[in-house]
Amino acid sequence: MDNKYIYLKAERDKEFVIASMRKYVTEKQELDKKLEELITPFIKGKSMKILDACCGIGHIPYFLSDISPKSSFLGIDINQFLIAEAKKLCKNNPNIQFEVGDIFNPPAKFNKYFDISINWKTASWLPYYDDLLKSLINVTKNHIFLSSLFYNGDIDFEIKVREYKKNAGKDGFNGYYNVYSFPHFKEFVYDLGAKNVESYDFEINKDIPKPPVDQMGTYTVKLDEGGRLQISGCVIMMWKIIRIDM
Numbered sequence: 383m384d385n386k387y388i389y390l391k392a393e394r395d396k397e398f399v400i401a402s403m404r405k406y407v408t409e410k411q412e413l414d415k416k417l418e419e420l421i422t423p424f425i426k427g428k429s430m431k432i433l434d435a436c437c438g439i440g441h442i443p444y445f446l447s448d449i450s451p452k453s454s455f456l457g458i459d460i461n462q463f464l465i466a467e468a469k470k471l472c473k474n475n476p477n478i479q480f481e482v483g484d485i486f487n488p489p490a491k492f493n494k495y496f497d498i499s500i501n502w503k504t505a506s507w508l509p510y511y512d513d514l515l516k517s518l519i520n521v522t523k524n525h526i527f528l529s530s531l532f533y534n535g536d537i538d539f540e541i542k543v544r545e546y547k548k549n550a551g552k553d554g555f556n557g558y559y560n561v562y563s564f565p566h567f568k569e570f571v572y573d574l575g576a577k578n579v580e581s582y583d584f585e586i587n588k589d590i591p592k593p594p595v596d597q598m599g600t601y602t603v604k605l606d607e608g609g610r611l612q613i614s615g616c617v618i619m620m621w622k623i624i625r626i627d628m
Contacts, residue, residue, distance in 0.1 A: 394549040396463045402599075403464075406441040407471065412586050413529060416623060417502065418445065420582065421527055425450035430497040433458065435485045435518060436504040440468030443478045451477065456496075458483040486513050492521040505530035506560045509540075512570065519574050519628065526626040529584070531619060532564040541617060547596045559598075559617045571626055578627040586610055 406414065425432065429452040434442050437457030447455060457480040459465050465480050472478040483489075485501075499522040505511045511530070518526050533539065539561040543551075550556035568579045586602060589610070593599035600619055602610040612619035 398548070400439065400463070400467055403439045403441065403467070406439075407444065410445070412588060413503070413584055413621060413623075414442070414445065416582070416584055417442070417500075417527060417529070418449065420623060420625065421446065421498070421500075422449055424498060424525060425453060427452075429453055431495060432456070433492075433496040433499040433521060435499055435501045435514075436460075437468060437480065438464050440471050440478065440480060442500055442502055444472050444475065447472075447475050447478055453477065455479070456481070458485055458488075460484055485517055488517055488521050494521065494523050496522050497524050498522070499526045501526070501528040503529050506562070507558050508560070509558060510560070511562060511567070515571060515574065519571075519576070519626075522628055524628055526628070527623065528626075529621060529623050531559065531561040531617075532567065532581075532622040533561050533620060534564055536563050536565050538563050538566065543598060543615065545596070545598060557598075559614065561617075561620060564622065567624075576626050576628060580625040580627070582623040582625075584621040584623055586612055 425446065426449055428450060430450065432443070432446070432453050432455045434440070434455065434457040437443070437459045440457045443455035443457055455478040457468055457478070460482065462482050465482050468480045472480070499518050501514065501518060505514060505528060508514060541559040541561065542555040543557045543559055544555040545551040548556060564581065571579055590600055590602045592601040598615045600612050600614045602612055604610055612621065
C-alpha cells in the first residue's frame with residue numbers, strides 16, 4: 383500500500399468509521415460550525431463549483447448546500463464505502479454529487495475548475511501535506527478552506543498511531559495525528575503561488591467527555607485560567623482553520 387494511503391486501512395473498521403462520522407450529521411460539530419461561519423460570506427447567494435476533497439460521508443456539502451443552494455458540490459474520496467454512505471445522506475440534494483477518486487491525481491478536466499475547495503480534518507491524518515496542497519491548488523480558482531493540527535513554531539511533528547483494539551491496528555500503525563509547523567506551511571503555500579493565507583485558531587466552548595482509554599477520540603479538559611484543551615489519546619489537538627486565497 384502506498385504510504386500516502388495508510389488511512390485506507392479504515393475499511394477494515396468501516397462500521398466503526400461510518401458510525402463515528404454519522405455523529406457529525408446528528409450533532410453538528412463545533413469545528414464544522416466554525417467552517418460554516420467563515421465560508422458563508424464566500425458562498426451565500428452565489429452559484430459556485432465547490433469541491434469537498436476527502437469528503438468522508440459527505441456531511442460538509444450536506445450542510446453547506448443549505449447555505450448555497452445554487453452552487454454545485456462534488457465530494458471525492460478514495461474509500462468506496464464512504465462514498466456509498468455519502469450518496470445515501472445526500473440522495474435528496476440534486477446539487478451534490480460524489481465520486482470515488484484520488485485527490486493526489488485529479489483528472490485534467492479539474493484543472494482550475496472549482497471556485498472553492500474544502501479539505502476538512504484530513505491533512506494531519508496523512509504522512510504529509512505537500513502532495514495534497516499541490517493538488518488542491520491545481521484544481522482551485524479562488525479559495526481553499528482546510529483544517530489541520532498546527533504548531534506556531536518552525537517544527538513539524540510526525541505522530542503515528544496504532545490502535546490495537548481496531549482491526550487496522552493489529553498488523554501495524556493505522557493512522558497519523560501529525561502536527562505541522564504553521565510558518566513552514568505558509569511558506570510552502572506561498573511558494574506554490576497563493577496570494578494570501580489567513581488562519582483562525584479554533585477554541586472549543588463546550589465540554590466533550592473522554593472516550594474509552596484504548597480508543598482515539600477528542601475530549602476536552604478545562605484549564606484553570608479558562609478555556610479548554612482538546613485532546614485525543616495523548617495528543618493535544620491544536621486545530622487551525624486555514625483559508626488560502628489564489
